[in-house]
Ligand SMILES: Nc1ccn([C@@H]2O[C@H](COP(=O)(O)OP(=O)(O)OP(=O)(O)O)[C@@H](O)[C@H]2O)c(=O)n1
């Protein structure tokens with residue numbers, strides 16, 4: 001590992017970013033992994049990584065790619081540590097990434113910000129907001145957005161009922177927890193979870209919800225690329 005940050009002692013907590021980047025993007029309909037599709041002139045992952053590079057408090061960013069993924073060898077411009085330890089699920093990729101962070105010198109007390117490679121609209125301001133809100137907290141937390149629409153329960157294509165939405169939030173990333181606590185939570189969860197917060201919740205803890213706005217969405221479906229492109233081009237103007 002390059003740099004001096006990883007050699008620091010554990011006397012104070014540091015901040016690490018862990019970017020799961022080992023998915024196939026099956027819902028996106030792209031020919032290859034969606035995180036490498038060009039959006040506003042650059043592969044999506046570059047936008048994500050440049051947001052984290054803009055957060056000076058992040059000691060190191062680790063990107064988890066799928067075994068055999070050659071993208072970063074072909075494009076060796078990032079200062080992030082890229083490790084081909086992706087797993088079969090996002091949770092498995094995150095668990096493997098935490099192990100690599102430990103191997104690289106991070107300790108249980110350090111904070112880890114887990115962020116989807118494909119949330120390319122993340123900004124340094126949002127990351128800093130999460131860090132500012134969660135650093136003094138015993139649990140940690142996540143960026144999230146209060147549900148803007150009326151919420152229905154569906155059964156066989158028809159509305160079965162309408163659910164109160166005032167207490168509903170859309171979970172985003174980054175999700176920020178201490179490395180040791182997160183490792184323990186993910187191990188205990190048995191992998192049946194879709195975000196880090198769920199694993200922490202299963203331990204009986206209540207992560208902080210940090211409001212982030214709607215723009216930090218996950219590029220999931222084909223139409224999301226055009227929306228991400230429009231937002232990024234709008235910001236560049
Ligand atoms: N085995 C996996 C699966 C997902 N991811 C990452 O987790 C994030 C979650 O986004 P998602 O839209 O679920 O990505 P995919 O799994 O690629 O998409 P899909 O479910 O449509 O195949 C992405 O950055 C993706 O690369 C990962 O690192 N390892």
Ligand SMILES: C[C@](O)(CO)[C@H](O)COP(=O)(O)O
Nearest residue numbers: 090116171172173194195218
């Ligand atoms: C972690 C996450 O981005 C929170 O909204 C989301 O759950 C990941 O997407 P997936 O489709 O569940 O893999």
